[in-house]
Amino acid sequence: MKTGISIIICCYNSERIISRCLQHLFNQETDPNLQWEIILVNNNCTDNTEKIAQELFKKHPHIESKIIIENKPGLAFARTKGIQNAQYSYVIFCDDDNLLCKNYIQTAYSIINSDNTIGACGGMGIGEFETPPSPIIQRMQDCYALGSQEKNISFLYGAGICIRKEIYDRIINYKYPLFLNGRTGNQLLAGDDSEICKWIILMGYKLKSSNYLTFKHVIPKNRLDIKYFKKMLQGFGYAAPILKVYDIQIKQYDFFYIQLYVIKIILELIKTAIIYTINPQSYGDMYFRYCILKGYYYWGYKYLKKTYKQISSIINAPNFKVLNECK
Template identity: 35%
Template sequence: MKGISVIIACYNSSRVLADTLRHLQVQKGCEGIAWEVIVVDNASTDHTAEIAEKVWEENPIVPLRVILETKQGEAHARRAGILAAKYDILSVVDDDNRVADNWIATLHKYYQNPEIGLIGCAGEGAFETPPPAWFKKNEHAFAIGKLYEGQFTDITEHALVPGAGLSVRKKVYDHLYTQGWKPFLEGRVGNKQTAGADSEMCLITRRLGYKIYYSNELHFRHFTTADRITWERLRNMTYGFGAADVFILVYQIHWLESTGRTSMMTRLRKLWWFNLLGKKINYFTKKNKIKDPQERELFEIRNKAFCETIVKERIKFQEAFAYLEDIKPIKP
């Protein structure tokens, strides 16, 4: 049905979820728009589900459902929310995203264009305590800060946006699930900082023939608790980004070749050992040129993650290109 399903995947979200829901409860300009909120409790051990129901009872502006997904992992929680969604536009809101009061109305306006399959946006930082000095340089890792210029921009060529605040047509997933699609990347699992599920959501949507857009008009405040802004967490996320880079590379090479840009380099980059060699050369070429010790540490972590992952997943990497080729685009 025409409308918007807001999906909030939660794992032990009791500290942040109430304010996220209250920002959804004050939406303006959405009269006549059908929408709902789905909270997916991903096997939390706190009172996430109870808080969601209690807060929503204060102002039940639209229907809210709380569903349980016992298999831990952001990808599993998202899938549960997607399968439960009633409406044709999915708005993926993190448990700590305080969306603007025109969120629903703006999404509804954007998706009147049938060529658009997925939209990302900018998150503004909101902090429990002042962030450390290194944070500003690394804020994009925490889904904070502007990635692209322009109020509403076609970024199909690049096709990567933050997962927080991302929206996508449900038709994308209905189509993929009927083909038995299995994503390469699983995203965060509990407190384990794996990565890439959001990037894959963008890239597979592009593979199906849709355009990807980025909005600086659609925005939210990303409330971040002090325990989520630590150097150790950034290190762990950086390793996750590096591991995800392996299969993001598969999508990027496939995109180049599917748009007529086949070359000797794209053919070579389908070979796992060629990418491993390239990463090692890049590492030894650049590491001593990076003067900031923290920046150099993150560079080394991401490089190491890519190298370890492509060796471990070399067979899966080689087979991934044919797998993507078998995914059929959506016909207009």
Template identity: 35%
Template sequence: MNGVSVIICCYNSSDKLPETLYHISQQQLTAELPVEVILVDNGSTDTTCAVASAYWEQVKAPYPLRIISETIPGKNYAIETGISAAAYDLILFCDDDNLLSADYIQRGYTYFLQHPALGLLGGFGIPRLTIAPPPWFERYAYQYALGPQHTRARRDITLERGYVYGAGSILKKEAYLTLKKKGFQYTLTGRRNGIIIPGEDNELGYAVSLIGYQIHSNPELTFIHVLSESRLTWAYIKRLKKSVAYSAALLIPYKERRNERLLNKKSTFSWTKKMLSECFYFLNGYVRYPFAATDFKTDIVLDRQARLGSIQSLFANRKLFINKHSWLPWLQSN
């Protein structure tokens, strides 16, 4: 049906939700635009559901809130459960620490009407930090779903980038249902070999573009991303760089298929060459900067973490990379 379903995937979010829900409840909408809010509880052990229900009743929002449960840990599972429950044809993913601007839903909906080939739309994240920013923050702000998602005036980033960050993104449900009919399954399932794997938003963007939909970024869609102190530590950004690199390696099949289908480039991927390259640059960093400490030469330390994550992913998933015929089986017959 015509309208927007706002999905909030939560895990122990009781302290964050009131402000997030407040900004959703204050959206400036035209009378003909129906909206619903779906909170997907992904195994919370706190009072997330009770807080959400009580607060929504308190603010007397003009559209309904439904609370559903997904017991399998992993954001992608919560996302799929939310989409399955959604009544409307546009899905807005709002994280529990995202504060949407007052015109976010209406502006996003209008943008889709103006671009019928669009499958996925991204916004512009603005940081709100609970502590003073660390010295490396501005350089690596993009890792936190912040700032612009395109480098040119053109908002169509289907070929340039091929994905948008999940926070604040809006998905055409038709595109997702088409993917599922083709047999699409997430490669990034939250955890792999004991490592937390982010990047389900990247994977969804690549998949949507591979079946012919456009990916756009609109800087007029703004939201505040509230970042807690725990996410602004040196230890956190190192873990983040490593896990992002691990998941990026798992998305190589998508990049190769995009090169073939959208850019007419023949796949030249070699697991051996990729592994040797990552090992070379990882070891080269130690040879050139053997005494780089955690608070010295930030780029070098974080590059090491990224190389290590990529090497671990390539090694742990070697069969996936070597057997190209097994790549993205849902695409083979389409």
């Protein structure tokens, strides 16, 4: 595998923003010796996304680029197709509405290449809003991949994340289960990025973030609507029980802990509901915990226990190697 970075952009009807996204990649300032490429994944686009990208790639022939197609709808499937077509040792997932700062690729490479125990690194999102967000949304800006991640040790935003390709290859080749498939068309599922991060940690790697890795996240008016925001929280809430199963495995707790966590969420919901009566701006905190409880009901105790056992059987198998055993 050649040393360098593959930037993967997964697109579903991205004609509105893809030009700006690509232009920020064309303007990257990198060491002349650093090899990198752009891979655009057409995930069932019905607009002019691919045509626009082709025209822009022709204007920048000095940058390696290609367009591939993934017909199976879903962000996770599109990313997997991108990984399978990537030729370099590290990959950056750049969302179509991400505008990476001019030294993003070089800085991400320097961070992840400096320490072989870093499995993935992430940056800081800065919002570019079509209209000012409401106070309710401002309180939970991380839902939009905004803000610093330097204190995160258990997950990273999918936006702008840089991952060792060998880790993703291992997940694909050994068919490690991925229960959260991400966005599918207009359906707002969530948690696929965090699930990959959980596998990274289970493999013995660590996560790293830097505020020097900055990107703008272009957020149109419709994504700041309260109905859209609630759909996002539903996606995060439904993903939470699955991610908690991973956390239990990482901390080597018994599955019984899941019941204690449900009780904790119930108590937090009651607390946030009381706070909401005093401060309506805390609505998102309350609704998110409500969605987590709905998520537990959706998956069910038996399925979550089955998931726990499935993950356990993999990480306890003789052929499952963690970082220090792979070197």
